[in-house]
Amino acid sequence: MSSAAWLGLASLGLWLVLACAVPRLPLRGRALFIGALVLAGVPLLGWLTLRWGPGPGVLGFALGLLVLYRPPTRRRRVPEGAGHEANP
DSSP states (O other), X not given: OOHHHHHHHHHHHHHHXXXXXXXXXXXXXXXXXXXXXXXXHHHHHHHHHHHHOHHHHHHHHHHHHHHHHXXXXXXXXXXXXXXXXXXX
16 A cells, blocks of 8 residues: 555544544533534545545544544443442
8 A cells, every 4th residue: 555545544543533632622612623623534534535445434434423423431430329229
């Protein structure tokens, strides 16, 4: 594969790392950052599809949509004694 194809994958990886950082941003700047990610992600998706084909292009689209729609967050710990077991 050419270096341009690998550069596209590296750019997509950087985009995913930045998209995973969205929940850590303050609420005030989050919408602007998501808009910038969308504007940067569309050409990256086109480049990925051009270099690697439609299969990886659709996979990249689905992965980007998943990360933007439901960003990864930490699981919250349930305090002890807050269980839902029934006490007889």
